[in-house]
Amino acid sequence: MAVATAGQLLHFELGVAYEIFGNPPVGAEDWYDVRLCGPGTVQVGPFMVEPDDGLDRLASADTVIVPAIADVDQAPPAALVEAVRAAYDAGARIASLCTGAFVLGAAGLLDGRRATTHWAHTDVLSARYPQAIVDPDVLYTDNENVLTSAGKAAAVDLCLHLVHVDHGAAVANTVARRLVVPPHRAGGQAQFVATPVPVSGDHALAELLAWAQARLDQPLTVTELARRANTSPRHLGRQFRSVTGQTPLQWLLTQRVRRAQQLLETTDDGIEAVAIATGMGTATTLRRQFKRVVGVPPNAYRRSFHNT
Template sequence: MPTVALAVTDGMLPFELSLAIEVFGSDLTHVVDPWYDFALCGPGAVRIDRYRLEMDHGLDHLAHADTVIVPGWADTDVDPPVELLDAVRAAHAAGARVASLCTGAFVLAAAGLLDGKRATTHWAHTEALARRHPHITVDPDVLYVDNGDVLTSAGKAAAMDLCLHLVRLDHGSANANKIARRLVVPPHRDGGQAQFIRTPVPDPGNHPLAELLPWVLQRLDEPLTVEDLARQARMSSRHLARHFTSLTGTTPLQWLHTQRIRHAQELLETTDDTIDAIATATGMGTSTTLRRHFHRTVGVAPDTYRRTFRSHIDLRNAPTGRDDRKPAARHAVAN
């Protein structure tokens, strides 16, 4: 069972903290079993805004976790506590994957974990992060950055994008999308090449594309065009594009392309279908086209993706210890 520890001290932001608890601390064994062994770690009782939280363990327990998450840091002008920085460094040195949400990047930066790396944080604080830590390449235009063993997210809702990215790395894309639907999260927004997570499909609701999107997902093997989608939605192509931008943050063709790639990832993870068969099932036509678009979007070839996630899933289900799981997880995010 993968372990996740949330590093908590006075001065954390409640939204990012509660979001991490909801994703990793909820009992979701009905979706994935085993789910996560989750723990709150801090120096005794902690004040978060107006609330008092009791911890499961001290900060030294971070070094025993597979993944350590640092929520948003409220006052970025104040240095984080030395005990928090020491605990985060020790966890990383012990092999933990360390992720920050929103302004939690300032904690990772102060701990030296972002030196020489690319990182992001809330857009309102990217200039301050870059100014205070010149050895970090701060990217203000992405939702999150994955450096393998150190990850950072942009502000607020982007923290959910990163959390779901971690779920996908640990449990596969199909389960990550199940979790996204359960949480009824907003559609994922385009935010850069580093993002491997796909666009969660909006839940059925009272919006102009409520009937169109399921219709499209049932026909990913067909050569659909924007005109086909507009005709099915009974609106002009211009109005269709406007609704897609409002609902998904992207264009109809980009959303369709993303869904094709998402479906290809699920088939690579869950079936033994050939690349040619998957190209047909996803509407890519030929294996050459699938390989080109898949590599451009995901960053690796379909065969590499299949080997990585198949071996990672097999290792996850095997009765191995913490040290045995680590290399598989690192390999998955490094590709």
């Protein structure tokens, strides 16, 4: 396994790759031989690191990991892009962690494929590589020989997924226990990053949003919200899109799901009780809407995030 470097990298994702792939668990056979490959000394966060091999070594690797690059506004180093492409053409499996996806995009490996990166950079990735199918709402994507992960903790998920694919669930679970993290989170899960919604401040909807958030257990309607704001439903819709980027009903659903997440994390309330407390009405409705927005069922979310 080769870890491809050039330019300036973020140290967390590089550390994740070394921690997972560089430390074989007890009983594991044919573990990874990890080599850091780069054109010369590389800056990794505040540290200067000397690679084990040059970038030409990538062409003989079975798997190439591309850690997060520090500056997505700059084009990735051409030598790194060319070496990653050459490794792919030679049959290597290529996986990016967080903003390492920009290297894969520059190499043309995301064209026609689902991909992701840290949620803060998905719009940039999509705009720069329009042939990529960028999904901002997943932890990682697996196209068999091209894989991408979202940011930080999702890099752990993707690396554990690779261990699972290569060595099976039991070994992957052993590694996860060592890291004290959930043994497996499916790539289709959302990144669990709530859309920033200003509920306070000096914008036109500040009072209304705070009022609605305090009443999410009630069957609120657009007409009622408009009446509360002393405006027409049509004008209210324009205000909502301007302030939140959503329609009133979309915003309400987002807030109900966010509230459900909080209750699933912090209480032992049953799904029916959570549905009532969030204005979803029934457990069936909560399960359907929660899975559509978050990407996993409420029970699966609770297993991963409940504060025990």
